Amino acid sequence: MIGTGARLIAAADRLAGQTIEGKPVVEDVVAGVLRQWQRVHPEIDLGPMAVIGRLNRCSALLRQASDALLGEEGLTRPEFDILGALRRVGGELTPSRLAKETFASGAAVTKRVKVLESDGLVSRRLDERDRRVCHLSLTDKGRELIDRLLPEQLALEVTLLSGLGDDRQAELADALGELLVTLEGRLGGLIG
């Protein structure tokens, strides 16, 4: 039987280049929503919705696709994020630091780590100086898993993005980075 991941990649492949002379054959769902609003409230400027509505929808669809891939491997996305954070920092993290790295609450990290520990993917070391603290790290099994999954995940993402040319992708990354800097500056203080 063929896996969901393979099916996803096949589906994404089939989508690549579904344009005529650079213009989309069909408009995206947000365009329809914008048109509906325009009919009801012609006086309102819907510019922000054209950006943010699409951003949210793209995010949701991309997330669903990669959740499906991770699901085949028996991992949830938040668990994957924890393994990823531990891998990319290259050493140990405390639960609270891990919460910041993965933008999650402490309680959520506690629960996820408990599962990952019982799966033998993460191990815990107690701090000698400060007995409130513990240090989490990947086991060999955990490192092997994330090192196998990351390329799979990226390969799926490549196909998901392949409807856009490389230059367009770079443009997107650049604009989103610029936006993200201003959002972090504005909201980071307020939120976390």
Add this chain to the structure above:
Amino acid sequence: MIGTGARLIAAADRLAGQTIEGKPVVEDVVAGVLRQWQRVHPEIDLGPMAVIGRLNRCSALLRQASDALLGEEGLTRPEFDILGALRRVGGELTPSRLAKETFASGAAVTKRVKVLESDGLVSRRLDERDRRVCHLSLTDKGRELIDRLLPEQLALEVTLLSGLGDDRQAELADALGELLVTLEGRLGGLIG
């Protein structure tokens, strides 16, 4: 205690990517993540993560900001989405149609509508032909609320996006729309 030292390390980490000439003086959080991965796996192409990581993070921050605004009005975002869908279609919707419009499960719609009905924002009309079906619409109170909230929401979004110039916003909307079309094509059918 670990706090002071760890905080210094964290601060140093945050500064690590800053450069003085032409390059970004402040970078977004995803840039730091990419740098960490690059150190661990220099052979992997992280291009997709530069796009998708930022996309997801922008989406999360924007959502938090507008959730906060809606929270002040006593609404959740999913509830707002339901009111918005009913407003923009300009008439009635069945629960199942509403579920499709708001990308939610039928069960979630049932629960949300129950709350909105008890708040006097949504009303229900039974179909005479087909007694399985009902038709939902906004009450006057519901329409007034969404008509007051939508401009507030858009005004907030304008300020959130104001770090980008208008041309850059249009570029973003365009690129995201192109991406969204390809993602929806058959991925939407396959997954959602």
Add this chain to the structure above:
DNA sequence: GCGAGATATTTTCCAAGTAAATTATATGCT
């Protein structure tokens, strides 16, 4: 007209997340 199956909605049950409380420990002030 009457089953068999299809469809619309709701309900049930469970998984997962958070805020707030709790526990345990460390730090700072006097």
Add this chain to the structure above:
DNA sequence: AGCATATAATTTACTTGGAAAATATCTCGC
């Protein structure tokens, strides 16, 4: 030293969302 306060991690209590079951009704073919 000793107590008030701060911090790290976990636990608890509660909320929300979805998948699947349940309910109610319709439609089609005979």
